[in-house]
Amino acid sequence: MSVTTEEELADAVSRNQDTIIIEGDLAKKTVRIKATGTVAWAVAIGSIGIVFYGVIATLGTGGAAAPVSGIAAVTASGAALSVLGTAATTAAISMAISVRSLSVLRKLRGNYKIVMESGNTVTLKRY
DSSP, X not given: OEEOSHHXXXXXXXXXXXXXXXXXXXXXXXXXXXXXXXXXXXXXXXXXXXXXHHHHHXXXXXXXXXXXXXXXXXXXOHHHHHHHOHHHHHHHHHHHHHHTOTHHHHHHHHHEEEEEEEXXXXXXXXX
16 A cells, blocks of 8 residues: 555554555655654653644544644644654654544554665555
């Protein structure tokens, strides 16, 4: 399965696709997420989780709560920004929000390995 957006990648990971080909800018962001060390990832996922639950709470109120814009969400995730960088942090938050679950990020990091990386294309295999 070939993907180019965070939503498509999150959906493919959620559905346990055996092979995922990531194209475009998302490939670099995915490599950054996958390459982050365990301790640094623990810090980043904690920060991403705070933003994620804030956005989900806002969505659950039908927008009655103060909305979190994309840039505000990224800014609020300071620890993740310092570990992953802006692009990868934004991608991670978008993936989690698109499937309404942080587990998609854990599955991406824990259940998939990069088997090929070429320019703007990365191939992941589930193991």
